Structure formats: structure tokens, C-alpha cells
Amino acid sequence: MKFTNEDVQEILQLVDATKFDELHIETENFKLTLRRNRGSRDWSQESQVLSPPSLLKPSPGPILTGRSASAVGADPSILSRKGFTEVRAHLPGTFYRAPKPGAAPFVEIGSRVDAESVVAIIETMKLMNAVYANARGEIAEICIQNAQFVEKDAVLMRIRPGAA
Amino acid sequence: MTIRRILIANRGEIAVRVIRTCQRLGVEGVLAASEADLDSMAARLADETICIGPPNSAQSYLNIQAIVAAAAASKAGAIHPGYGFLSENPKLAEACEREGLIFIGPTVEQLYAVGDKLKARAHAAAAGLSGVPGGKVVTLAEAQRLAGEVGWPILIKAVGGGGGRGMKLVQNSTQLALAMEMAAAEAQASFGDPRLYLERYIPHGRHIEVQVLGDGENVIHLGTRDCSIQRRYQKLVEEAPAPNLNDTLRDAMHGAAVAFARHLRFQGLGTVEMLVDCDRETFYFLEMNARIQVEHPVTEAICGIDLVEEQIAIAEGRKLRWKQEQIVFSGHAIECRINAEDWLHEFRPSPGRVTRAVFPVGQGIRVDTHMQAGATVPPFYDSLMGKLIVHGADRQEALQKVRRALARLEIAGVATNLPMHVELMDNDEFARGAVNTGFLERFLENGNRAVV
Numbered sequence: 001m002k003f004t005n006e007d008v009q010e011i012l013q014l015v016d017a018t019k020f021d022e023l024h025i026e027t028e029n030f031k032l033t034l035r036r037n038r039g040s041r042d043w044s045q046e047s048q049v050l051s052p053p054s055l056l057k058p059s060p061g062p063i064l065t066g067r068s069a070s071a072v073g074a075d076p077s078i079l080s081r082k083g084f085t086e087v088r089a090h091l092p093g094t095f096y097r098a099p100k101p102g103a104a105p106f107v108e109i110g111s112r113v114d115a116e117s118v119v120a121i122i123e124t125m126k127l128m129n130a131v132y133a134n135a136r137g138e139i140a141e142i143c144i145q146n147a148q149f150v151e152k153d154a155v156l157m158r159i160r161p162g163a164a
Numbered sequence: 165m166t167i168r169r170i171l172i173a174n175r176g177e178i179a180v181r182v183i184r185t186c187q188r189l190g191v192e193g194v195l196a197a198s199e200a201d202l203d204s205m206a207a208r209l210a211d212e213t214i215c216i217g218p219p220n221s222a223q224s225y226l227n228i229q230a231i232v233a234a235a236a237a238s239k240a241g242a243i244h245p246g247y248g249f250l251s252e253n254p255k256l257a258e259a260c261e262r263e264g265l266i267f268i269g270p271t272v273e274q275l276y277a278v279g280d281k282l283k284a285r286a287h288a289a290a291a292g293l294s295g296v297p298g299g300k301v302v303t304l305a306e307a308q309r310l311a312g313e314v315g316w317p318i319l320i321k322a323v324g325g326g327g328g329r330g331m332k333l334v335q336n337s338t339q340l341a342l343a344m345e346m347a348a349a350e351a352q353a354s355f356g357d358p359r360l361y362l363e364r365y366i367p368h369g370r371h372i373e374v375q376v377l378g379d380g381e382n383v384i385h386l387g388t389r390d391c392s393i394q395r396r397y398q399k400l401v402e403e404a405p406a407p408n409l410n411d412t413l414r415d416a417m418h419g420a421a422v423a424f425a426r427h428l429r430f431q432g433l434g435t436v437e438m439l440v441d442c443d444r445e446t447f448y449f450l451e452m453n454a455r456i457q458v459e460h461p462v463t464e465a466i467c468g469i470d471l472v473e474e475q476i477a478i479a480e481g482r483k484l485r486w487k488q489e490q491i492v493f494s495g496h497a498i499e500c501r502i503n504a505e506d507w508l509h510e511f512r513p514s515p516g517r518v519t520r521a522v523f524p525v526g527q528g529i530r531v532d533t534h535m536q537a538g539a540t541v542p543p544f545y546d547s548l549m550g551k552l553i554v555h556g557a558d559r560q561e562a563l564q565k566v567r568r569a570l571a572r573l574e575i576a577g578v579a580t581n582l583p584m585h586v587e588l589m590d591n592d593e594f595a596r597g598a599v600n601t602g603f604l605e606r607f608l609e610n611g612n613r614a615v616v
Contacts, residue, residue, distance in 0.1 A: 043526050126546050
């Protein structure tokens with residue numbers, strides 16, 4: 001038996017008629033806390049579905065079962081290199097080097113940039129977010145491949161500072 | 165044909181919502197989930213979960229082959245597509261037909277008829293509805309002539325799309341060439357279709373839609389919803405029925421929506437979107453959405469009908485349970501969309517792990533969500549975390565209720581737009597009702613922002 005919203009409403013009606021202001025229920029499948037605000041007498045709930053998903057084996061055939069390319073994180077083993085300024089991801093998401101498929105990349109190695117130059121975009125939750133160089137200089141290294149997923153703070157590019 | 169097992173080809177709150185109706189009806193629900201959602205609330209609630217591919221939606225939620233294969237592997241007899249993703253894609257409905265699966269939605273022909281905005285306009289005209297003055301444009305000269313006819317300013321729109329992509333507001337003829345070029349490029353990138361059409365721009369418009377339900381023969385309407393609170397064409401608050409609408413206009417809109425659906429012999433649940441021109445006191449057909457919509461719960465609240473249950477019943481080939489005169493509307497409902505967006509920082513997306521999720525509970529309060537402590541908002545999909553829906557005896561009561569309910573809603577771990585809703589529900593202009601689609605941008609610009 002799964003735990004439903006109707007169950008919560010019924011439990012609420014029962015407890016509302018009592019003098020209690022708080023109720024905790026925990027089973028293998030769910031956790032529920034109901035709390036009455038002392039001033040307004042309104043109720044809030046905090047619940048968690050705990051039952052683990054029951055996974056079916058994927059069908060053989062066209063389904064892609066391989067894990068997608070692993071995300072590039074803020075790997076501590078990549079030491080920051082002396083003399084370079086790093087461009088980091090301000091959001092987790094998919095890293096794109098060009099404004100749209102087929103278009104020329106924003107920058108290549110050797111491109112001159114200044115602080116306001118857009119060097120890449122990161123797609124997060126269906127929104128395109130511009131990545132700015134935030135430094136003046138020359139693109140020395142592009143650390144991530146196009147269309148790869150990156151975690152927040154991942155190093156995307158390195159800039160050799162200097163007059164643009 | 166009775167449906168016993170449904171593959172839910174979607175995620176997030178709508179997957180949870182469809183599963184809940186399945187459970188109530190005693191229908192088994194199998195969730196088709198990407199690798200990013202295997203541990204989601206929907207996966208925990210579903211009878212079974214099957215993986216359809218990597219997080220990237222092109223390889224999972226938009227992968228017709230993977231979804232049809234998952235239906236076969238899980239022995240589901242039907243597919244519920246939810247909203248977004250493949251919900252209005254005729255190719256999924258066609259694939260279902262080929263594989264002997266029931267597609268819970270309208271027919272393939274109906275999906276084609278309303279998916280192309282120009283075809284939909286033509287059907288609307290045939291059903292006696294007027295669209296916003298305008299039409300298809302290919303060349304600049306054609307566009308200049310048509311814009312002159314309908315009057316400046318005008319809107320350029322994409323034939324293949326929606327959601328504001330490929331849409332440009334053009335003030336005068338000197339801006340037209342560039343706007344058309346940009347719109348066509350955007351439309352091509354977003355929908356793979358560069359075709360454009362042009363419409364008169366309605367400066368004071370309200371976005372009002374009518375919910376319809378058809379069984380292929382009979383059509384009924386389930387009243388209006390006002391969705392004028394939008395930011396960049398994304399709806400944030402919806403209410404039912406549309407407030408402060410005169411009865412003549414409301415009846416005419418109900419009639420127009422039913423006429424359009426009847427003209428298509430519509431089979432399933434759909435929404436006829438219309439634009440009310442407040443200055444001219446008239447309305448125009450915009451488009452039809454042939455799926456369940458995010459904002460459907462406000463209609464459910466005022467009609468007392470479970471729309472997912474009706475979608476399933478119609479997909480089973482049943483006739484409508486009600487005649488129009490048996491539909492009784494009661495009270496007023498308001499929905500607030502809670503998004504993982506940091507409204508203090510230009511609505512920046514805010515994916516991450518939710519550490520605490522407290523929701524209001526009580527009579528007339530409904531929360532449709534996939535969030536609980538420990539749940540993740542993945543960076544791959546849209547930012548909708550849940551919806552707070554309140555139902556009151558009238559709009560006044562609903563407003564009071566929504567304010568008190570918002571005060572009890574707490575989400576920690578990711579930034580949300582909750583503070584925006586708190587201020588919006590306290591805004592006098594909104595409280596008076598009948599704001600137009602320009603209201604929210606004004607409200608945001610006027611610095612109605614929580615100071616933290």
C-alpha cells in the first residue's frame with residue numbers, strides 16, 4: 001500500500017479534533033509530521049516517501065543503458081596553474097562552446113578576451129547562461145569538451161593574463 | 165478497452181500527480197525515468213520504474229523509440245505523456261498506434277491539426293472563431309504590407325512553436341527586417357522550422373483559456389482559467405474562473421472553445437487559449453494545447469473533477485460522463501508555481517538538493533510536488549518544483565487562504581521564487597483582479613522585491 005494525499009487529509013481531520021499540536025508517523029514506506037501553528041491554528045506537513053523505487057530491467061534493444069558521460073567536477077587534483085586565470089562554471093549544467101549547433105565557437109585557443117567577453121554558455125534547466133571571461137588576456141587552454149556536463153566551479157578554461 | 169497498466173512518460177510533479185490518480189483507480193503505474201530520476205519521488209511512488217536512458221532529455225524523455233520499448237518491456241497497455249516533452253508530438257501517438265498501445269491524448273490527426281499554428285488558425289476560422297488579425301508571412305514585402313493592414317506594432321511568431329521562442333515585438337517598419345531574420349533563426353534552432361506568421365500586437369491583453377473535454381462526438385467545457393501572470397511568456401500564477409470578466413464575453417469564450425473542439429471532433433482533454441483585448445472588449449483565438457496542462461488543478465478545484473481520470477476514461481473509448489448542464493462550478497481557485505529560481509538574481513536557475521520541504525495542509529489546500537527532504541532538482545530539466553493550489557468560496561477567500569498557505573511553505577537547500585509569490589499575493593492591483601499580461605513585468609520592475 002502506498003501512502004496517498006487522501007490519507008494525509010484523513011489523518012489531519014482526526015488529529016485536528018484533538019488537543020495535540022504535533023503528530024509524527026514513521027513506517028518503512030513513509031514519514032509524516034503534522035504541525036499546528038499555535039497562533040493561526042493552521043497546519044503544515046513535512047513528509048517523505050521512503051519506499052525504494054522498484055526498478056524493472058530495461059528492455060533489450062534500442063534503449064541506451066550506458067551511463068552518460070561522467071560530469072566534470074571541481075577536481076582538487078587539477079591544481080591551479082601559476083600565472084593563469086581560471087574561468088569556472090558558475091552553475092552546474094551542459095557546457096557549450098558556441099551559441100548554437102553549427103555556429104562558430106565563442107573563442108579558440110589564442111583568442112584575445114576581456115572581462116566582458118562571452119567565452120561559452122552553460123545550459124541549466126533549459127536556460128542558456130553566458131559564461132564571461134572575467135579577465136583580460138588570451139585563452140591558453142580549453143579544459144572541457146563541447147556538450148559535456150560540468151559541476152558548479154569546474155574549471156572550463158584558462159586565460160593567460162595580459163593586455164587584450 | 166480497460167486500461168490496467170500505464171507507462172508514465174514524464175517526470176517531476178506531473179508524474180507524481182498521474183501516479184496518484186492511477187493508484188486511486190487501481191490502475192498500475194510504471195514510471196519511465198531517465199538515469200537522473202531513478203531515485204525521484206515519482207519513482208518511489210510508482211508501482212515500477214523503468215530506465216529509458218541518460219539524463220539528457222533528447223536521449224530519454226524525448227526518445228520515442230526508448231519510450232515505446234519501455235512500454236513493451238513493462239507490459240503497459242497505454243502511455244500517459246504528461247505535459248511538455250512528447251505530450252503533443254504526433255510521432256509518439258503514431259508509434260503507439262503501430263505498437264498497439266493506447267496513447268492517452270487526442271488522435272494523431274488532431275495533434276497535427278493543432279501543432280502547426282497556421283493550420284490551427286485555419287481550423288479556428290472554419291469553426292467561426294477569429295484569430296488575432298494577421299497571417300503567414302514569407303517575404304519582407306509581404307510582411308510590410310500585412311503589418312500595414314493590421315496596424316503597428318505587431319508580433320512576429322514561429323509557426324512551429326510557442327513559449328516565446330521565435331517571438332518578436334516590432335514597433336515599426338524599420339525594425340521589421342532584422343526582427344524577421346532573428347525570429348526565423350530562433351524558430352529554426354528551437355523547432356527546426358523557420359516559418360513565421362505575424363499578428364497585431366495587443367498591448368492590454370489577458371491570457372484566458374477554456375478547458376475542454378471531448379469524446380470524439382460530444383464536447384463540454386470546464387470553464388475559464390486566467391493565466392495573465394507571466395514572465396517572458398512563462399506562466400507563474402493561474403486562477404479559475406477568470407476574474408472580472410463580463411458574462412457575455414465569458415459565455416462567448418466558452419462557446420468558441422466548444423465550437424473549435426467540436427469542429428475537430430476532439431477526443432481527449434484540451435485547452436483553447438485565447439487573448440482578451442481589454443481595449444476592444446473582444447477575444448481572439450491563439451492556439452489549442454492538446455494535453456493536460458500545468459495549471460489544470462485550478463479547474464479541478466472549481467469543478468470537482470479529476471482530469472487525469474477523464475483522460476484515461478476517454479482513452480479507453482468511453483463517452484463523456486456529463487452533459488454540459490451537469491457541470492457545476494463552485495468557488496475560486498488560485499495556483500502559485502514554485503520554481504527553483506532565485507528571483508533576487510534575475511530568476512537564475514537554482515538546481516541542487518532540497519534539505520527541507522514543509523508544505524501547508526488543510527481544507528481547500530492542495531500541493532502537487534515532487535519535492536521532499538533529500539530530493540534533487542536536477543540541472544537537466546525545467547525548474548518547476550511544485551504548485552500550491554487553494555480553493556475558496558470566492559476570490560477574496562482564496563486570496564486570504566493563499567497568503568496564509570504561502571506563509572507556511574518552506575523550502576531549504578535551493579533558492580526559490582516563493583518570496584515573489586508572497587509579495588504578489590499582497591499586491592493591491594493583483595488583488596483587484598483582471599490584470600493584463602504586462603502586469604508582472606511592471607510589478608518586477610517597480611522594485612517590489614523582498615529586501616534581505
